[in-house]
Amino acid sequence: MMKPVEIKIAWQGQSDCETCTIRSSALFAELNEEDFSKIHSPIDDLGYEANSPIYSQGESAQHVYTLRQGYVKLLHLNPDGTSRIVRLVRPGDLFGMESLLGDHYKHAATALTNAHVCKIPKNVISILGEESPRLHRQIVKKWGEALSQSEGWFSEINTGRIEVRLARFLLKLAKESGSFAVAPLFKREDMGLMMDVKFETISRALASMAEQGLISNITRLSVQIPNIDTLRNFSEKGI
Amino acid sequence: MMKPVEIKIAWQGQSDCETCTIRSSALFAELNEEDFSKIHSPIDDLGYEANSPIYSQGESAQHVYTLRQGYVKLLHLNPDGTSRIVRLVRPGDLFGMESLLGDHYKHAATALTNAHVCKIPKNVISILGEESPRLHRQIVKKWGEALSQSEGWFSEINTGRIEVRLARFLLKLAKESGSFAVAPLFKREDMGLMMDVKFETISRALASMAEQGLISNITRLSVQIPNIDTLRNFSEKGI
DNA sequence: CGTTGGTTTGAAAGGACTCAAGAGGGGTGG
DNA sequence: CCACCCCTCTTGAGTCCTTTCAAACCAACG
DSSP states (O other): OOSOEEEEOOOOSHHHHHTOTTGGGSTTTTOOHHHHTTOOSOOEEEEEOTTOEEEOTTSBOOEEEEEEESOEEEEEEOTTSOEEEEEEEOTTOEEOGGGGTSSBOSSEEEESSSEEEEEEEHHHHHHHHHHOHHHHHHHHHHHHHHHHHHHHIIIIITSSOHHHHHHHHHHHHOEEETTEEEEEOOOHHHHHHHHTSOHHHHHHHHHHHHHTTSOBOOOSSEEEESOHHHHHHHHHHOO | OOSOBOSOOOOOSHHHHHTOTTGGGSTTTTOOHHHHTTOOSOOEEEEEOTTOEEEOTTSBOOEEEEEEESOEEEEEEOTTSOEEEEEEEOTTOEEOGGGGTSSBOSSEEEESSSEEEEEEEHHHHHHHHHHOHHHHHHHHHHHHHHHHHHHHHHHHTTSSOHHHHHHHHHHHHOEEETTEEEEEOOOHHHHHHHHTSOHHHHHHHHHHHHHTTSOBOOOSSEEEESOHHHHHHHHHHOO
């Protein structure tokens, strides 16, 4: 267990990318047929089960990844042994882009849930990038989105009392369905690493918010949000 | 006071960029003469005095900036009125890149010290980018550096006890000169916004670190670091 | 020389942490 | 299929760190 499980490796090149279900939000969104025809290296479609590592910090960086399904965490280790989750990767997001600039990954990537990723050799990007301004524009855009998420994370998930931070976190991930919403939860330890608190504090904050009626049906993997506007209000005014 | 002061506006186009003192680390580092000849819009060289605003969050984004001298803070306002400094811009850094992707700035930029910046119309980048793969590569690189700094900031400056965070902050900015080093300080309020504590806490942490002999000669704008290895040790082991 | 904005310092209150014990769930082996 | 085990989550009590509110201090400036 804990090893990456390859669901299918046989996916090669253009035709599959062209029909990719998340293509509109993924890296190759704006490529046309001519662009695809320039892809010669194999692009793997891999499956990872929850908690399995995708790459580790400092490892030789040869690929860029796009997430198709599930959630992935990017963990940055500090020199003193402490660590922080610097980004929560969501479907459609690009990660491991540092391979395009340097020779090793700057943080570790681990699947938080079962996950599907596309593993793209970095030379595909370099070669395509030379010839296709569209791809380059797309990469810059994805990079910008990553920066933006990282900064938003930093600013919103790390400021104020924990309950407020947790509220903002839930709102960022909530999927509305009618009048109420559901938000995914992760291991309390991981959530603590995202918000810079101990896992016990996350647990207490969830319990406290449930008492206030802001959330309900807390399980390991999700919470319900009975009234999303109430929670939104709480996250903005602390009430 | 507090208004941007234009020191000189007359700087136009290629010739000045080619002789720019920080060109090696700035946006146009890898451009050649042919690339420069494609620049037709005026690139302004502006001076701002300490504490003056450069642009504000939500403002129409038409320019990208590179910092030539001084320090600039990027402040992100949250919906609830709280705010965080998401990045400390240092000489050679690019900021305001979100103008290339969207129509408004995602945070406010303010000079922390007297500062010199180059203000580059975004169409210069778009047009040049179409024709010069080198520039595009450079932009991607700068963007990557910004993401990396943002993540490093997030991970290192926001984890652990304040004294340790402060130590890491000082080490990031320290300029070594012989056996000891000097690090710049900013308004305690701003430093608090970078590390997510109140300004009084910054003040206390500085005082405490001085008592421990880790730093000395605290002034409003700088500290001395008598022994940089001692501080480094402290930042890694809390001792 | 008084004003002003920024910094330091003090004391009390509040929030998060630590250490510790107990409860719940899922998986494994009998 | 059930019992047991392990991992994770929850909850409790005391301590430590940061915040809050306040007052004093300092340096620059008019």
